Amino acid sequence: MSFSSQPILYSYFRSSCSWRVRIALALKGIAYDQVPVNLVKDGGQQFSAEFKAVNPMQQVPALKIDGITITQSLAIIQYLEDTRPNPRLLPQDPKKRAQVRMISDHIASGIQPLQNTSILNKMGERKVEWAQQCITSGFQAIEQILQHTAGRYCVGDEISMADLCLVPQVGNAERFGVNLAPYPTITRINKALLELEAFKVSHPSRQPDTPPELRS
Amino acid sequence: MSFSSQPILYSYFRSSCSWRVRIALALKGIAYDQVPVNLVKDGGQQFSAEFKAVNPMQQVPALKIDGITITQSLAIIQYLEDTRPNPRLLPQDPKKRAQVRMISDHIASGIQPLQNTSILNKMGERKVEWAQQCITSGFQAIEQILQHTAGRYCVGDEISMADLCLVPQVGNAERFGVNLAPYPTITRINKALLELEAFKVSHPSRQPDTPPELRS
Numbered sequence: 001m002s003f004s005s006q007p008i009l010y011s012y013f014r015s016s017c018s019w020r021v022r023i024a025l026a027l028k029g030i031a032y033d034q035v036p037v038n039l040v041k042d043g044g045q046q047f048s049a050e051f052k053a054v055n056p057m058q059q060v061p062a063l064k065i066d067g068i069t070i071t072q073s074l075a076i077i078q079y080l081e082d083t084r085p086n087p088r089l090l091p092q093d094p095k096k097r098a099q100v101r102m103i104s105d106h107i108a109s110g111i112q113p114l115q116n117t118s119i120l121n122k123m124g125e126r127k128v129e130w131a132q133q134c135i136t137s138g139f140q141a142i143e144q145i146l147q148h149t150a151g152r153y154c155v156g157d158e159i160s161m162a163d164l165c166l167v168p169q170v171g172n173a174e175r176f177g178v179n180l181a182p183y184p185t186i187t188r189i190n191k192a193l194l195e196l197e198a199f200k201v202s203h204p205s206r207q208p209d210t211p212p213e214l215r216s
Numbered sequence: 217m218s219f220s221s222q223p224i225l226y227s228y229f230r231s232s233c234s235w236r237v238r239i240a241l242a243l244k245g246i247a248y249d250q251v252p253v254n255l256v257k258d259g260g261q262q263f264s265a266e267f268k269a270v271n272p273m274q275q276v277p278a279l280k281i282d283g284i285t286i287t288q289s290l291a292i293i294q295y296l297e298d299t300r301p302n303p304r305l306l307p308q309d310p311k312k313r314a315q316v317r318m319i320s321d322h323i324a325s326g327i328q329p330l331q332n333t334s335i336l337n338k339m340g341e342r343k344v345e346w347a348q349q350c351i352t353s354g355f356q357a358i359e360q361i362l363q364h365t366a367g368r369y370c371v372g373d374e375i376s377m378a379d380l381c382l383v384p385q386v387g388n389a390e391r392f393g394v395n396l397a398p399y400p401t402i403t404r405i406n407k408a409l410l411e412l413e414a415f416k417v418s419h420p421s422r423q424p425d426t427p428p429e430l431r432s
Contacts, residue, residue, distance in 0.1 A: 056360040057322060068311055072325065075317035082310040094298040095284055101291035106273060108321070109288065113329040122346075130338075144272040 007032040007065040010054060012039045013207035013214075016112060016168035017073040018061040022202030023164045024077045028084050032063075036209030039117060074108055077161055089161045096156065099149045103142060103162035107169045111138035115172060131176040139173065139183050142166075146185040153189055159196075167193050171204065223248040223281035226270060228255045229423035229430075232328060232384035233289040234277040238418035239380045240293045244300050248279075252425030255333060290324055293377055305377045312372065315365045319358060319378035323385045327354035331388060347392040355389065355399050358382075362401040369405055375412075383409050387420065 009025065009032050011018040025032055037060050038045045045051060046058045055062040055071045062071045066083070070076045081089050090097050113119070114134040123130045149155045154162035170190045173180060180187050193199050200206070205216040225241065225248050227234040241248055253276050254261045261267060262274045271278040271287045278287045282299070286292045297305050306313050329335070330350040339346045365371045370378035386406045389396060396403050409415050416422070421432040 057326065057357040059326070066311070068314070070314045070318060072318045072321035074325075075314055075321050078317055079310060079314040082313060094295060095282070097298060098284070098286045098291055098295040101294055102286060102288045105288035105291050105324070109290075109325045109329050110273065110275070113325050114335065119330065141273040 007063055008035055009033070010035050010037050010051070010060050010062040010064075011207070011209075012037055012060050013204045013210045015039065015060050016172050017059075017108075019168040019171070019202055019204060020073045020164045021061045021063065021076050022207075023167070023198055024080050024089060024161075026198035026202050027087060027089065027159065028080055030080070030084060034208055036207070038209065074104060074161070074165075077164065081161075087159070089159065089164065091155065091158065091160060099145075099155045100160040100162045103145060103149070103154055104165045106138065106142060106145075107162075107165040110141075111135060111169060112172070115176070128176055131172075132178050135169070135173045135176065135178050138169075139178070139180075139186060143183045143185055146189070150185055150189060152192060159193070163189070163193055166190060167199055223279055224251055225249070226251050226253050226267070226276050226278040226280075227423070227425075228253055228276050229420045229426045231255065231276050232388050233275075233324075235384040235387070235418055235420060236289045236380045237277045237279065237292050238423075239383070239414055240296050240305060240377075242414035242418050243303060243305070243375065244296055246296070246300060250424055252423070254425065290320060290377070290381075293380065297377075303375070305375065305380065307371065307374065307376060312365075315361075315371045316376040316378045319361060319365070319370055320381045322354065322358060322361075323381040326357075327351060327385060328388070331392070344392055347388075348394050351385070351389045351392060351394050354385075355394070355396075355402060359399045359401055362405070366401055366405060368408060375409070379405070379409055382406060383415055 007030060009021060011022065011034050037051055046060060052058055054069060057071050059071065061073055061076060062069055063076045070079050077089060090100055111134055115131040120127045120131060146154060151157040153159055154166055166186065167190055170186065204210060205214055223246060225237060227238065227250050253267055262276060268274055270285060273287050275287065277289055277292060278285055279292045286295050293305060306316055327350055331347040336343045336347060362370060367373040369375055370382055382402065383406055386402065420426060421430055
């Protein structure tokens with residue numbers, strides 16, 4: 001039970017979907033409390049009755065804010081955008097906004113769900129190979145799309161929701177040992193973003209629940 | 217090559233993501249041409265060089281509209297919403313809009329990708345059991361969420377993007393033989409929606425590429 005009036009983020013340091021939301025909160029300068037939910041300890045704390053009451057989907061992230069609880073990272077980010085529009089994470093031009101959503105959804109629906117922990121547990125020995133394959137075929141498409149959309153970042157020169165999806169997905173790619181050499185645009189944009197303070201403070205290596213050996 | 221000035225939807229009759237977009241187009245009264253892409257014939261026509269030029273993600277749906285090509289069903293629907301807002305598929309209240317996006321993303325990222333054809337092909341004998349399990353655990357969460365959000369439809373009494381995701385996902389559930397008895401709210405809303413003209417004309421049983429034996 002928390003009596004804080006600040007938003008509360010239920011999060012796991014290594015969850016790429018949680019990281020997306022942490023970046024949004026940092027960029028928009030929203031102070032929040034973080035409640036860690038360990039997705040692997042005790043068979044997964046997200047399956048506890050206590051957390052199920054917070055989020056029936058039994059997933060992180062979940063954000064308690066403004067008297068409601070929102071789940072699904074892109075729904076959370078777009079709620080923040082609707083209620084705290086500065087700085088913008090979606091361009092005003094509808095065509096550019098479509099490009100941002102297309103790249104975001106491609107990662108959020110087309111790559112991440114296929115390589116998340118619950119799926120990998122089903123894959124047994126083929127686990128790493130499977131994760132690499134999903135990410136590789138997803139990144140091939142994104143690299144091609146970025147040829148048409150990218151400037152300094154994924155869509156033009158302004159940071160957008162697409163960038164909030166890209167960096168954590170590259171983090172997953174690195175964890176699974178995916179060779180990033182065929183994706184020079186993804187690599188360039190990821191590097192530029194990781195230099196920004198909002199991406200640094202939200203990084204999995206710097207969260208309250210990051211184990212000491214993974215801290216940096 | 218088409219010289220039509222109408223939007224062109226690349227679609228597959230049985231693709232639940234294509235169905236979502238067909239409902240949006242029907243509700244908004246947007247006339248369009250449909251180009252069928254058979255996801256199973258010839259090893260999958262989405263993998264052809266010709267279609268890869270349309271959509272590097274090699275997936276349906278893709279919509280050519282206003283001089284651009286948009287992929288990812290929710291990105292397409294939200295572009296239509298941004299440019300052709302009548303009737304609204306996202307409520308004006310940010311909290312209700314968050315509920316719509318939460319339910320939509322839960323289906324689009326949390327259920328559908330796990331039971332799509334390319335994953336099922338990896339599952340061999342466990343195929344149907346796997347699909348049932350993904351849909352069942354997803355529907356358990358949605359049924360609970362709907363207790364807080366639903367009116368006549370998923371969020372209140374107005375049709376929203378969440379409904380466009382729900383009906384095709386129930387269609388998939390039925391195809392895989394999922395027992396829907398534990399989900400009375402999902403079942404009630406699905407039934408109400410299927411009575412509406414926009415859901416009928418967009419139904420997989422009535423598309424240009426629907427095989428004769430599946431027509432109704």
